[in-house]
Amino acid sequence: MISINLRPGIPPLKRIEDKTKIDIRYSLIAPYANAHIFWDKKEGEIVYEVEEPKINEEDRKILQKIEEAMVGLMNLNVAVDNTMQSMIEYIDKTAKLVIDELDIKISEEIYEKIFYFLYRDFIGMNEIDPLLKDYFIEDIECNGIDTPVYVVHRVYRNMRTNIIFKDIDKLASFVEKLAQRSGKYISYANPLLDGSLPDGSRVNATYTKDVTSRGPTFTIRKFTKIPWTPTQLIALNTLSPEMLAYFWILMEYKANVLITGGTSSGKTTLLNAMTFFIPPEARVISIEDTRELNLPRENWLPAVARASVGVGKVGEVDLFDLLKNSFRQNPDYVIVGEVRGKEAYVLFQGMASGHPSISTLHADSLDTVIRRLQTPPINLSPTLVNSLDCIAVMAHALIKKKHTRRLREIIEVVNVDKSGSTLINTPFIWDPSHDVFYFKKQSRVFEKISARYGISIPEIEAEFLRRAKLLFNLYKGKIFAFEDMRKIINAYYKNPKNVLEKYGVS
Ligand SMILES: Nc1ncnc2c1ncn2[C@@H]1O[C@H](COP(=O)(O)OP(=O)(O)OP(=O)(O)O)[C@@H](O)[C@H]1O
Numbered sequence: 383m384i385s386i387n388l389r390p391g392i393p394p395l396k397r398i399e400d401k402t403k404i405d406i407r408y409s410l411i412a413p414y415a416n417a418h419i420f421w422d423k424k425e426g427e428i429v430y431e432v433e434e435p436k437i438n439e440e441d442r443k444i445l446q447k448i449e450e451a452m453v454g455l456m457n458l459n460v461a462v463d464n465t466m467q468s469m470i471e472y473i474d475k476t477a478k479l480v481i482d483e484l485d486i487k488i489s490e491e492i493y494e495k496i497f498y499f500l501y502r503d504f505i506g507m508n509e510i511d512p513l514l515k516d517y518f519i520e521d522i523e524c525n526g527i528d529t530p531v532y533v534v535h536r537v538y539r540n541m542r543t544n545i546i547f548k549d550i551d552k553l554a555s556f557v558e559k560l561a562q563r564s565g566k567y568i569s570y571a572n573p574l575l576d577g578s579l580p581d582g583s584r585v586n587a588t589y590t591k592d593v594t595s596r597g598p599t600f601t602i603r604k605f606t607k608i609p610w611t612p613t614q615l616i617a618l619n620t621l622s623p624e625m626l627a628y629f630w631i632l633m634e635y636k637a638n639v640l641i642t643g644g645t646s647s648g649k650t651t652l653l654n655a656m657t658f659f660i661p662p663e664a665r666v667i668s669i670e671d672t673r674e675l676n677l678p679r680e681n682w683l684p685a686v687a688r689a690s691v692g693v694g695k696v697g698e699v700d701l702f703d704l705l706k707n708s709f710r711q712n713p714d715y716v717i718v719g720e721v722r723g724k725e726a727y728v729l730f731q732g733m734a735s736g737h738p739s740i741s742t743l744h745a746d747s748l749d750t751v752i753r754r755l756q757t758p759p760i761n762l763s764p765t766l767v768n769s770l771d772c773i774a775v776m777a778h779a780l781i782k783k784k785h786t787r788r789l790r791e792i793i794e795v796v797n798v799d800k801s802g803s804t805l806i807n808t809p810f811i812w813d814p815s816h817d818v819f820y821f822k823k824q825s826r827v828f829e830k831i832s833a834r835y836g837i838s839i840p841e842i843e844a845e846f847l848r849r850a851k852l853l854f855n856l857y858k859g860k861i862f863a864f865e866d867m868r869k870i871i872n873a874y875y876k877n878p879k880n881v882l883e884k885y886g887v888s
Pocket residue numbers: 615618620643644645646647648649650651652720742744786787788
């Protein structure tokens with residue numbers, strides 16, 4: 383079995399005053415690709431070298447032969463919406479098939495090196511894939527052929543790399559790949575690309591054959607926004623560990639949650655933090671107008687709506703289309719960045735037919751939420767509103783003269799009757815005068831979960847308390863990092879006892 387680690391971890395890099403002393407190496411794609419940053423004496427500047435497996439001319443030809451044969455065979459569309467692991471296995475399987483078919487004799491050692499390049503060129507982004515994997519890189523810039531690709535590094539700033547495109551056709555086809563991966567189209571007639579890659583990075587590119595120029599160019603501004611984690615939100619006192627534990631139970635048992643609040647009240651931030659609690663094996667599809675979400679998981683298909691260019695609606699893909707399409711892919715969770723119009727109908731229908739969702743909606747109060755859902759352009763029937771389990775209300779708050787955010791209340795929708803009047807239950811509430819959160823009432827959603835999954839209420843409540851304690855201890859232990867939180871919650875799903883023990887919850 384081939385093993386490849388696309389997230390070998392973030393090394394603790396130090397700032398070094400004397401640039402001539404810089405000589406640092408860290409892994410980007412383990413065990414194959416490293417970054418080597420060092421002072422180039424000859425040129426008198428620091429350089430960024432991507433180190434990849436070295437293969438000789440003969441093996442390079444074999445690689446080329448395998449790649450050519452594979453192009454015809456592969457159906458990456460099947461694989462692309464799958465997990466990284468399954469794509470890697472797919473490449474491995476197809477490559478071995480081709481090697482067999484072409485009767486190529488290579489050692490296991492050479493095969494592994496060749497496999498890296500197959501991964502890089504088929505699943506990854508070719509030569510620059512290691513750069514995209516580097517947490518520290520903010521920008522990648524290519525100004526044409528025969529000139530080095532430059533990067534901007536968070537710690538060591540501007541550097542030239544050892545990556546140089548030498549062939550204009552190869553660079554052009556790479557730019558086409560960038561366009562394709564961002565769901566766009568680039569051609570000589572339409573030579574400008576402005577899009578975003580599946581990981582959220584922004585891409586700009588030009589496509590030109592003009593002989594006086596150096597050919598196509600591209601710039602990638604990496605998606606560097608790391609969202610706040612659940613423990614960071616505890617630290618900000620945005621909500622209590624109990625509230626988070628409540629969401630954790632809801633995420634595990636596929637409840638439907640709507641986050642509301644005014645402009646920039648922290649809705650999207652809370653939504654992103656909640657996704658940490660979705661079971662790791664669940665298939666998640668997110669749908670947004672502009673890319674904001676960054677989910678702590680591999681099994682995730684992000685989709686972004688596309689506005690039409692030019693006259694009419696040609697080429698437009700809106701939230702409604704994306705959402706309709708997403709249900710065909712049988713997701714375990716659908717996440718909608720912000721619900722505004724007719725897509726709400728599809729979303730609520732999805733919920734009613736057992737496709738759980740989390741979304742945000744701009745509204746200042748519960749009354750406004752219920753009204754907005756039932757009037758144009760959303761226009762839901764009371765029965766559909768009933769499929770919502772809970773509404774989390776975010777609000778701006780001025781605490782000690784500082785502007786901050788609070789989860790003002792968690793409201794459970796008990797029943798919306800035909801006339802549209804709503805019966806609610808409020809398990810959690812924030813008390814502004816003391817800036818504390820109260821667990822006010824028994825949760826009615828826990829009752830639903832109990833009935834649906836055959837787990838007793840005391841059992842659910844005991845689990846809820848354990849998780850609240852765990853989250854509190856993680857916060858006390860200053861475990862805030864995105865990757866750490868992701869790992870701990872995933873580990874909890876596999877073996878809760880171990881995790882509870884490790885973090886002192888008895
Ligand atoms: N819990 C929080 N504590 C403090 N500041 C926060 C919190 N959540 C978000 N913010 C700040 O508020 C800004 C807006 O956050 P966010 O995008 O989550 O809000 P929103 O309600 O989704 O906004 P919009 O109405 O634009 O959709 C962020 O840039 C962030 O700096």
